[in-house]
Amino acid sequence: MEGGMGKTMKIGKVYNNNVVLAEAGDASEVIVMGKGIGFQKRTGDAIDKSLIEKTFVIQENDSADQLKAIYQDLPQEESDAIFKIIQEAETRLDHTFQANVYLTLADHIHYAIQRTKEGIDLTNPLAFEVKKFYRREYELGKIGLELIAEHTGVLMAPDEATSIALHFVNAQKEGQLIEETMKVTRIVQDILNIVRLHFGVAFDEDSISYNRFYTHLQYFAQRVVMGDVFQTAPDTFLLEQVKGNYPAAFTCANKISTYVGGAHHFQVGTDEIVYLTIHIHRVVQQK
Numbered sequence: 001m002e003g004g005m006g007k008t009m010k011i012g013k014v015y016n017n018n019v020v021l022a023e024a025g026d027a028s029e030v031i032v033m034g035k036g037i038g039f040q041k042r043t044g045d046a047i048d049k050s051l052i053e054k055t056f057v058i059q060e061n062d063s064a065d066q067l068k069a070i071y072q073d074l075p076q077e078e079s080d081a082i083f084k085i086i087q088e089a090e091t092r093l094d095h096t097f098q099a100n101v102y103l104t105l106a107d108h109i110h111y112a113i114q115r116t117k118e119g120i121d122l123t124n125p126l127a128f129e130v131k132k133f134y135r136r137e138y139e140l141g142k143i144g145l146e147l148i149a150e151h152t153g154v155l156m157a158p159d160e161a162t163s164i165a166l167h168f169v170n171a172q173k174e175g176q177l178i179e180e181t182m183k184v185t186r187i188v189q190d191i192l193n194i195v196r197l198h199f200g201v202a203f204d205e206d207s208i209s210y211n212r213f214y215t216h217l218q219y220f221a222q223r224v225v226m227g228d229v230f231q232t233a234p235d236t237f238l239l240e241q242v243k244g245n246y247p248a249a250f251t252c253a254n255k256i257s258t259y260v261g262g263a264h265h266f267q268v269g270t271d272e273i274v275y276l277t278i279h280i281h282r283v284v285q286q287k
Contacts, residue, residue: 035087078106132271137165141162246277
């Protein structure tokens with residue numbers, strides 16, 4: 001459940017400055033989130049409704065228990081950074097995010113900070129593609145790293161910007177209509193069938209190459225459905241490289257381009273052809 005509620009709410013418990021357990025007039029309990037909503041507050045204090053950004057009704061949403069588990073132990077500086085990142089995201093992406101992003105982003109950032117302190121850096125295999133096809137979200141990811149450093153003093157690896165970016169790429173799909181979701185699924189399956197028929201192979205669906213290809217196709221299909229054409233100067237050198245090195249995969253990628261253009265009226269760019277070719281080559285070589 002989003003936004004404020006009509007009845008007067010009082011604080012039942014303060015988890016941190018930004019997250020509180022509230023008691024509504026009808027005795028129901030909700031998790032209420034908002035920048036500074038719990039600052040210098042105590043049990044029984046009235047909640048300033050103008051500060052409410054998101055609410056979870058505990059009886060109706062299992063995520064409320066997860067929110068309590070995360071935010072009651074989350075250091076205040078991490079919570080402040082997360083709220084600031086989400087505020088930046090809503091402004092820069094012109095999108096109001098569902099409450100779930102406060103849960104998933106907090107969980108990710110908390111453990112990413114722990115990994116960083118332990119000297120463990122993880123490489124995100126989608127880094128190059130996110131930089132290329134989701135530039136606004138990637139820039140937001142970089143801003144997120146700056147905000148985390150500002151609030152916590154922890155300098156995270158550059159690849160973490162990709163992971164933060166993907167949280168917002170995925171969160172923007174949460175409000176997607178069922179019809180759009182079905183279109184995305186159908187496009188992914190159609191493309192997989194094109195590759196299967198072109199090479200006469202069955203995929204090893206447990207392989208890393210297949211799962212990376214499938215993930216790429218999901219994001220690609222999302223762009224097709226939303227009509228999000230990526231505009232940039234084509235990398236003709238890289239195009240010629242993959243065309244020469246992986247001719248069969250390149251031909252297959254162009255078949256996919258023809259299908260998408262004809263069935264979905266979407267113009268596939270040069271960079272997308274390059275990435276499709278590389279993924280196709282890898283997944284077929286896995287056999």
